[in-house]
Amino acid sequence: MASNHLTSESKQLATWYFTFAAIIFGAQLLFGLVAAIQYVMPGFLFEIIDFSIARILHINALVVWMVFAMFGAVYWLLPDETGIETVGIKIGKLLFWIFAAAIVVVVLVYLLVQVGPADATTIWFITEGREYIEAPRWADWGIVVVALGFVANLFLTGIKGKQTGIITVLMADMIAFAGLYLAGMFFTDNIAVDQFWWWWVIHLWVEATWEVYVGALAAYGLITMIGASRKTVEMWLWIEVAMLFGSGILGLGHHYFWIGTPEYWWEIGALFSALEPLPLVAMFVHVLYDWGKECGVEKGRGEVHQIRNKPAFAWFVMNAFGNFLGAGVWGFFHTLPQINLYTHGSQWTSSHGHLAFFGAYATILIGMMYLAVQGTNGIKLMKNTLSSILAITFITAGVVGMTVALLIAGFGQVLISRAQMGATWAAYFDGQSGMWFSQAMDWRLIMGAVTFIGFVFLIKDFLTTGKDARHER
Amino acid sequence: MANRSVWSDNRFWQRSAAWVTGVASILLIWLTFDTSAQISMGNDEDLQKGVTKRIPGPTVINYKITYEMDAKRGHEVPVIGEKEKFFGRDDYSEEEAGALLHLGKLGSQAKNCMDCHTLLGNGAYYAPDLTKAWLDPAWGPEGSMQAMTGKNTKEEAMAEFLQHPSQYPTHARMMPNLGITAEEAKGLVTFLKHMSSIDTNGFPRNFGKIQGAIHGK
Numbered sequence: 284m285a286s287n288h289l290t291s292e293s294k295q296l297a298t299w300y301f302t303f304a305a306i307i308f309g310a311q312l313l314f315g316l317v318a319a320i321q322y323v324m325p326g327f328l329f330e331i332i333d334f335s336i337a338r339i340l341h342i343n344a345l346v347v348w349m350v351f352a353m354f355g356a357v358y359w360l361l362p363d364e365t366g367i368e369t370v371g372i373k374i375g376k377l378l379f380w381i382f383a384a385a386i387v388v389v390v391l392v393y394l395l396v397q398v399g400p401a402d403a404t405t406i407w408f409i410t411e412g413r414e415y416i417e418a419p420r421w422a423d424w425g426i427v428v429v430a431l432g433f434v435a436n437l438f439l440t441g442i443k444g445k446q447t448g449i450i451t452v453l454m455a456d457m458i459a460f461a462g463l464y465l466a467g468m469f470f471t472d473n474i475a476v477d478q479f480w481w482w483w484v485i486h487l488w489v490e491a492t493w494e495v496y497v498g499a500l501a502a503y504g505l506i507t508m509i510g511a512s513r514k515t516v517e518m519w520l521w522i523e524v525a526m527l528f529g530s531g532i533l534g535l536g537h538h539y540f541w542i543g544t545p546e547y548w549w550e551i552g553a554l555f556s557a558l559e560p561l562p563l564v565a566m567f568v569h570v571l572y573d574w575g576k577e578c579g580v581e582k583g584r585g586e587v588h589q590i591r592n593k594p595a596f597a598w599f600v601m602n603a604f605g606n607f608l609g610a611g612v613w614g615f616f617h618t619l620p621q622i623n624l625y626t627h628g629s630q631w632t633s634s635h636g637h638l639a640f641f642g643a644y645a646t647i648l649i650g651m652m653y654l655a656v657q658g659t660n661g662i663k664l665m666k667n668t669l670s671s672i673l674a675i676t677f678i679t680a681g682v683v684g685m686t687v688a689l690l691i692a693g694f695g696q697v698l699i700s701r702a703q704m705g706a707t708w709a710a711y712f713d714g715q716s717g718m719w720f721s722q723a724m725d726w727r728l729i730m731g732a733v734t735f736i737g738f739v740f741l742i743k744d745f746l747t748t749g750k751d752a753r754h755e756r
Numbered sequence: 757m758a759n760r761s762v763w764s765d766n767r768f769w770q771r772s773a774a775w776v777t778g779v780a781s782i783l784l785i786w787l788t789f790d791t792s793a794q795i796s797m798g799n800d801e802d803l804q805k806g807v808t809k810r811i812p813g814p815t816v817i818n819y820k821i822t823y824e825m826d827a828k829r830g831h832e833v834p835v836i837g838e839k840e841k842f843f844g845r846d847d848y849s850e851e852e853a854g855a856l857l858h859l860g861k862l863g864s865q866a867k868n869c870m871d872c873h874t875l876l877g878n879g880a881y882y883a884p885d886l887t888k889a890w891l892d893p894a895w896g897p898e899g900s901m902q903a904m905t906g907k908n909t910k911e912e913a914m915a916e917f918l919q920h921p922s923q924y925p926t927h928a929r930m931m932p933n934l935g936i937t938a939e940e941a942k943g944l945v946t947f948l949k950h951m952s953s954i955d956t957n958g959f960p961r962n963f964g965k966i967q968g969a970i971h972g973k
Binding site: 412522 | 764766769772773777780781783784787791792796797810811854857858859860862863864866867869871874877878880881882883889892893922926929930932934935940944947954955957958959960964965
């Protein structure tokens with residue numbers, strides 16, 4: 284995406300991050316399809332790329348492309364917010380290549396080596412075998428170094444330039460984001476202690492620091508795309524930070540119901556995680572309210588309301604809906620211990636996971652990529668194209684379809700395997716063989732393919748829309 | 757602005773965000789200290805004296821474990837009973853049992869177990885939950901797995917299965933061969949037996965208690 288329209292080196296670096304993120308996003312979808320096929324045809328790639336390997340790649344690619352796009356989005360907005368070029372951009376570029384190279388090596392080892400003997404060398408060089416953060420220990424240290432470099436650039440730029448509310452929130456949030464990764468970097472024989480700290484990384488990322496990050500991005504997007512008032516937007520942002528951290532930090536307790544931890548987590552986890560949807564409602568209202576307000580203000584002045592980047596804004600609005608529904612409503616479904624006792628570790632979680640990661644994160648990060656496409660091509664007013672409309676339609680329909688299919692599968696599984704038969708090995712397979720379950724898995728595969736078609740349109744649009752004559756330059 | 761309200765003041769909300777985050781973090785850290793003490797692993801002395809720990813010591817493999825309804829707590833809890841032979845012995849020392857558990861926990865990560873199975877309910881949903889797998893009737897004397905693997909004890913049947921999983925399919929969806937050695941298999945079975953003794957607040961509910969309900973009995 285090299286271009287002479289970008290004068291800021293920070294924005295150029297952002298486009299590298301976005302490009303790599305888009306490639307890994309494609310890999311995520313491909314390995315998701317492999318895993319989805321295996322549910323329908325268990326012999327598919329058996330003992331070649333087993334489900335475990337396909338799933339590791341599916342969920343690790345998810346985390347990696349999102350982290351890349353998150354770093355990229357910060358490098359993109361830094362010059363706009365602070366008014367200066369990012370400090371330490373050369374180190375930033377070097378760290379990008381280190382990060383990307385490390386990811387490629389980790390992926391090749393996952394694919395080609397897969398498992399190792401039960402000793403420390405496997406943990407250091409092949410896999411740590413802990414869901415989402417399987418990356419071997421050497422890569423953990425690499426990630427820590429890269430994240431520290433990124434945080435340093437953000438801090439130095441924020442201190443030297445104009446420190447807006449958005450930048451202040453990002454500085455506080457990103458240091459917590461990077462620091463929390465350390466909680467996942469040790470080995471213990473005690474599986475309860477292992478999972479206790481593992482959730483510090485997973486939960487405090489996706490249900491706290493990442494959500495605050497999304498709040499900051501939404502604020503930036505509203506200012507840049509529809510010219511919302513900074514004061515209003517930043518006030519919303521601070522309210523969201525209070526609500527997100529106020530509910531999300533102790534909401535961690537909803538992962539501590541059944542892993543050997545004391546009973547008091549039932550009450551704490553239930554109460555605070557039940558509050559977690561509230562800030563997501565607030566964020567939803569915030570985006571739509573500000574949009575409506577700006578429309579009204581411009582209409583009052585006799586101007587035509589303009590959205591400076593229609594495809595990006597569509598994805599930001601999708602984020603408002605998706606975050607509320609996927610993270611908020613779908614999460615609330617099974618967050619109370621009375622329900623979670625039966626749904627914990629079933630396809631319910633998978634249903635929630637698909638809609639939440641898509642709705643809360645994929646949407647807004649794709650929106651940021653569209654902002655980069657606009658900037659790279661020197662476009663003032665960016666319009667939708669047929670491909671951009673097909674992309675958002677197919678991807679959204681596909682993910683919602685997968686979510687509904689997995690929820691139906693989850694219902695079947697929970698009723699048969701858990702409620703009726705008591706969760707044994709035999710109960711598990713009776714549940715998996717049920718008609719509700721197996722037909723839902725067929726639909727999940729079909730909807731996964733629909734998502735992938737949308738992804739193809741998205742990439743086509745990223746590559747071609749810049750030259751389209753309909754945009755105003 | 758003449759009638760400036762605190763409710764539309766950014767500084768007020770910024771400070772509120774800082775205070776709320778700070779208080780929530782401090783509460784979490786305080787609870788973490790309490791929980792960490794409660795989930796630290798017990799030792800052999802606890803087991804001999806009958807002291808109940810949420811996470812018993814590794815020598816729990818010397819004992820029989822069952823999963824029984826606790827009327828006071830309103831859900832099932834693991835109960836550690838009399839001595840029971842495990843791979844022919846019931847006198848593993850703390851060091852021996854600890855080494856086996858260490859090997860098994862490492863193995864559970866090195867073989868990516870939780871990317872198909874769930875452990876304590878966390879992981880992937882492509883294969884059965886292993887939280888109480890040790891107590892699964894399928895591996896007991898009444899179950900099919902001992903006959904299938906040609907072994908006379910639960911632990912030997914499990915170890916045999918883990919070494920050659922695709923020889924003993926239980927469903928069209930099979931476990932792949934992961935190159936698990938005999939010693940690693942012993943460690944993994946130790947890990948599973950130990951995990952079944954963890955007090956999980958009654959998860960999973962009714963484990964192994966209902967048979968045939970699906971068929972309308």
